[in-house]
Amino acid sequence: MIADSEHGSQHMPEQEVQATSPQPSGLPPRFSAFIFIDGFKAALRSVFFYVLVGNYVGMGALAHGFGFSFGWMALSTLLVWAAPAQVILISTLGTATLVEVAVAVTLSSVRFLPMVAALLPMLRRAGTRQRELLLPMHFTAISVWVEGIRLLPSRPREQRIAFYNGLGAGLMSAALIGGAFGFYLATKLPPLLAASLLFFTPLALLMSASRNSRTLLDRLAFGLGLVLGPVIAAQKVGLDLMWTGLIAGSIAYAVHWVREARR
Amino acid sequence: MSSGMEPYLALILLGFLPSEVWRWLGLVIGRGLDEESEIILWVRGVATALVAAVVARIVLIPPGALASVPLSVRVAAIGCGFLGFLLFRRSALAGVLVGEAVLIAGATAFAG
Numbered sequence: 032m033i034a035d036s037e038h039g040s041q042h043m044p045e046q047e048v049q050a051t052s053p054q055p056s057g058l059p060p061r062f063s064a065f066i067f068i069d070g071f072k073a074a075l076r077s078v079f080f081y082v083l084v085g086n087y088v089g090m091g092a093l094a095h096g097f098g099f100s101f102g103w104m105a106l107s108t109l110l111v112w113a114a115p116a117q118v119i120l121i122s123t124l125g126t127a128t129l130v131e132v133a134v135a136v137t138l139s140s141v142r143f144l145p146m147v148a149a150l151l152p153m154l155r156r157a158g159t160r161q162r163e164l165l166l167p168m169h170f171t172a173i174s175v176w177v178e179g180i181r182l183l184p185s186r187p188r189e190q191r192i193a194f195y196n197g198l199g200a201g202l203m204s205a206a207l208i209g210g211a212f213g214f215y216l217a218t219k220l221p222p223l224l225a226a227s228l229l230f231f232t233p234l235a236l237l238m239s240a241s242r243n244s245r246t247l248l249d250r251l252a253f254g255l256g257l258v259l260g261p262v263i264a265a266q267k268v269g270l271d272l273m274w275t276g277l278i279a280g281s282i283a284y285a286v287h288w289v290r291e292a293r294r
Numbered sequence: 295m296s297s298g299m300e301p302y303l304a305l306i307l308l309g310f311l312p313s314e315v316w317r318w319l320g321l322v323i324g325r326g327l328d329e330e331s332e333i334i335l336w337v338r339g340v341a342t343a344l345v346a347a348v349v350a351r352i353v354l355i356p357p358g359a360l361a362s363v364p365l366s367v368r369v370a371a372i373g374c375g376f377l378g379f380l381l382f383r384r385s386a387l388a389g390v391l392v393g394e395a396v397l398i399a400g401a402t403a404f405a406g
Contacts, residue, residue: 143313226401
């Protein structure tokens with residue numbers, strides 16, 4: 032990594048800056064590693080660690096059920112790092128058109144835009160470069176984000192990126208452990224228990240959506256999606272996940288809008 | 295999926311990039327975006343409905359061993375799971391346990 036030469040180098044020759052603080056965040060590397068480990072430990076203490084292990088046991092079984100390799104499943108956790116997007120990818124890649132898969136995945140992940148936007152002011156400080164933020168942004172998923180928003184304010188600003196990276200790596204390893212366990216179990220369990228493991232993912236998605244939906248908009252969108260999904264799929268028009276999302280989501284939004292306008 | 299590089303290429307092009315692009319966009323244009331703005335609310339509705347459709351899809355067109363469980367049992371199990379969630383003080387764990395119990399009991403009853 033290259034030292035930040037635009038900021039903080041006024042008092043030292045450039046060579047010396049690079050020698051003493053190779054971390055772009057301006058922290059000595061060992062110190063930064065300690066902060067990272069602090070973040071990792073915070074992940075182990077988080078309830079999300081255990082929720083993620085459970086969720087990804089189901090994901091591992093699902094990947095096995097749809098015929099994916101273990102390496103592919105683990106890589107999808109590392110690269111996609113979004114449970115709904117991974118479920119869509121795993122469950123549609125074999126049957127839907129490529130465009131449909133990509134559209135459904137991207138629609139399910141739009142939520143990252145406002146999450147990232149809300150998180151950035153906490154991580155940025157004068158002189159923070161965009162590329163230092165790429166890794167924290169990649170780690171941003173609902174679990175890491177919620178814990179980050181909760182824990183970051185108590186950390187000095189110059190420690191936050193390393194801490195958040197540790198938090199993200201810790202929670203991602205929970206998902207990798209769960210996924211590996213689920214994949215392994217799916218190969219060993221008798222059919223009935225394997226079926227119950229596969230059923231875990233739809234149940235967990237339903238529960239987390241129900242728990243997070245506090246507004247009429249969320250509830251209506253989920254309920255309509257559940258009912259309209261199969262109806263639209265039966266029309267065989269293609270892109271049924273996308274159409275369900277757009278139609279059911281727009282109806283839910285319209286109802287919400289009308290209600291707000293009446294107030 | 296077929297073996298070889300294809301699934302990995304699909305993972306990058308259809309999984310990683312379509313998802314990651316929103317994190318990058320958030321980094322580039324995210325400044326000053328209001329989380330309660332109308333467009334964000336609409337997007338949240340679309341994404342929520344899409345996840346619901348995925349739940350319905352897995353229950354109706356299930357993978358692997360789940361396909362051997364009768365459709366009626368799968369639908370009953372997801373419904374009972376939701377009822378369990380509502381009855382036990384909106385506990386996600388209770389919902390999952392009730393749903394799984396009904397699935398296993400139902401599948402056993404139909405098999406035997």
